[in-house]
Amino acid sequence: MNAEELLARLVSYPTVAGTSNLALMQFIADYLEQFGAQVHLMTGPEGDRANLFATIGDPSVPGFILSGHVDVVPAGEPEWKDDPFEMRHDEDRLIGRGTCDMKGFDAAVLSAVPDLATMALSAPIHIALSYDEEIGCKGVPHMIAALPKLCAAPLGCIVGEPTGLRPVLAHKGKAAMKLWARGVSGHSSRPDQGENAIHALLPVLNAAAHQADTLKSDGQDDRFAPPYSTLQIGVVQGGQAVNIIPDHAQALIEVRGIPGVDPQVLLEPLVESGGPNVKAELISTYPALALPADSGLAQLMTTLTGVAAIGAVSFGTEAGLFQQAGIPSIICGPGDISRAHKPEEYLTRAELSAARNMILNLGQSLAS
Template identity: 55%
Template sequence: MDVFDILDRLVAFPSVAGKPNGDIAGWIEAYLAEHGAQVTVILGPEGDRSNLFATIGPTDIPGYILSGHMDVVPAGEPQWNSSPFTMRREGEYLYGRGTTDMKGFLAAALAAVPMLAGLRLARPIHLAFSYDEEVGCRGVPHLIARLPDLCAKPLGVIVGEPSGMRAVRGHKGKAAARVTIKGRSGHSSRPDLGLNAIHAMSEALSAAVSEAERLTHGPFNSAFEPAYSSLQAGVIAGGQSVNIIPDSCTLDLEARAIPGVDPASLLAPVRAQVEALAADGFLVEWTPMSAYPALSLPQDAALAALLSELTGEAPLAAVSYGTEAGLYQAAGLEAIICGPGDIGRAHKPNEYILASELTACLRMIEALGARCAA
C-alpha cells in the first residue's frame, strides 16, 4: 500500500474524538505487525479506546518518536461536497475529515514503515498514536506514562500536526473548565422567592471579561500572536422561559498561556468568584475540561537542528494552536512540531491535504530513517 491507499483507509474510519476507536487502532496494529514492528496497545481508562506505540529497530537505544493522534473532530456540517469519511481525490487535492488533521501524517509514517524496517536501524524510530487529542489531549498522557517501560529515553519527539512541513518550536498552553451554577426556580413575578442562576453567572462572566482585559497588558512573548496570554468565555447556557426564574446556568471558559505561565492559573480569579457564590445559597461546580502545557523548545536544541537538516528550513518560533508536544516536553523529552497540511484547513467542511504535502512528509521520514541507519 502506498501513502494514498493508507490515507484512504484511515479516513474511512469515523474515529471521532470521545468515541470508541477499536476499528482504526486495530487496523493500524495489524498493519504494523505485518511489517515487523513491535507494537504495544495501551488501553485507556475509558476501556473502549486505546493508544498505540510501535518500534522499528532496537528498543534499548535512544531514538526518535513520530507522534500523532488517530481521532478527528465531528463532520456534521452540511457544506461537505462529498462523504467526509470517504476520501475523494481531485488531482493534487485529497478531501476528507482528518486528511490534514492529522491522518495525513499518520499515513506518511505508516507508509514509511516497510522502508524503515528494511534499513536495520541502529537507532529506533517509534510511532506513538494517541486517542482523544481533539477533546483536550486526554489519551496521550497514558502513553507517555508507559514510555520508560517501552523504550530507552528518546532523543526527541516529532509531533506531526499540520505545519506545512515547517518545523515549529513553540505553542501556547491551554486550560478549559465548565462552571455550573444551580439556583432555585419559580415564577418570574416573585424573584424574591427564587435564586436566579443566570444573574449569578453574570458575576463569573464579569470576572472572566476583567481577567481577559488584564492579560492584554502582559507579560508578553513576541513569538506569538497575540503576544500575551488570553482568556475567553466560549459557551453560556441557561434558562427555560422568560417568565421562569432560571435555576441553572453553565459557562465554558478557556485560557491560553504563553510559555512560563500555568494555563490553569489564569482561570483562578474566575473560579474564586464562582465559589464565593455559594455564600448566597447557590450550588456551584467547577469542572476541568482539558489542560495541556505550552511548548518551548530552545532555538539551539539538537532536535531543532535535526529538523532544519531534514526539512531544509529553520524552524519557526511558534504557532497559535496547541498540540501534544507540550506534554512530551513536560515529561522531559525534547519535542517539536512538523507535519503536512495547513491548520487553516482543519475542522472545516471539505478538509483536504495535497498529494505533494504527503510526499514531502514521507521524504522527511525517510531522511530521518537514513540518519538512524548511519
C-alpha cells in the first residue's frame, strides 16, 4: 500500500481517545511484520488500548525513534460534509478525522517501511505509536518505561505532530487538575441549614485567578506566545437550580509552563487554598520540551528537511516525555496545527509525500 492508501486505512478506524484501538494496532502490527520489523504490542492498564513499538534494524544498537499517536479527537461537528472516518479527496486535500493530527505522519512512516527494510542501516529506526495522547498523553509513559527492555538507549526521537515539516525545538509543559466540593442541599431560603458547595470552591477559584495574573510577570521566554506560563479555569459546574443550595460543584483548571517551570508546582497554591470540603485530583500532565539549537538532533533534522529549526510552538506533545526519559527529542511532522480538531480536517498529498521523503532521508543517512 502507498502512503495515501495507508492513510485512508488508518482513518477508517475510529480510534477516538478513550476508546479501543486494538483493531488498528493489530492491522499495523501485521503490516510491519510483513517487512521483517520486530513488533511489540503493549496493552495498557485500560485493557482495550495498546501502544506499539517496532524496530527496523538491530535493536541492540542506538538508533532513532519515529513517534506518533493513533488516537483522534471526536468528530461530532455538524460541519463535516461526509463521514469523517472515511477519507475523502478534494483535489490535493485528503480529508478525514486525524489526517493532519496525526495519522498522516503515521501513514508516511508506515509507507516508508518497505524501503527502509531493504537498507543496510548502521543504526535502527524505531516506530513508536501511542494511545490517548489527546486526553493527556496517557498511553506513551507505559511505552517509555518499557524501552530499556526493547532497545539500546535511542539517539533521538522525532515526534511527527503537524509543524509544516519544520523542526521545532520547544513547547510548554502542561498539567490539568480537577477540583470538586461536596455540600449539603436544602432550600435557598435557609442557607444556614445547608452547605453551599459552590461557595466552598470560591477560595480556589479566586486563588487561580490571582495565580494567572501573577504568572504574567514571573518568568519570560520570548520563543512562546504568550511568553510566560499560563493558567486558566476551563470548566466550572455545580448546583441544580437557583433556589436549591448546591450540594456539588467542580472545576477543571490547567496550567502551561515554560521550559524550566514544573507545571504541577504551579497548581500547588490552589490545592493549599481549598478547605476541608474541597478535593483535588491531577488528571493529566506532561513536561515542557527544550532541545538546544546546536544539538546533533536539531542539526540532523535541518539536514533531512532542508529547513532550519524554529524555537517553539504553543501546543504540547509527547516529546517532553521522551526528553524527560533522557532521549533528545524534536517535533517535526506534516500539516498545520490550525487544521487539527476541526471539521473537514485535511492533509495535502504534497505534505504526505514530503513527510515520507523526510523519513527515507533519515534511512539513507543511516545506511552503511
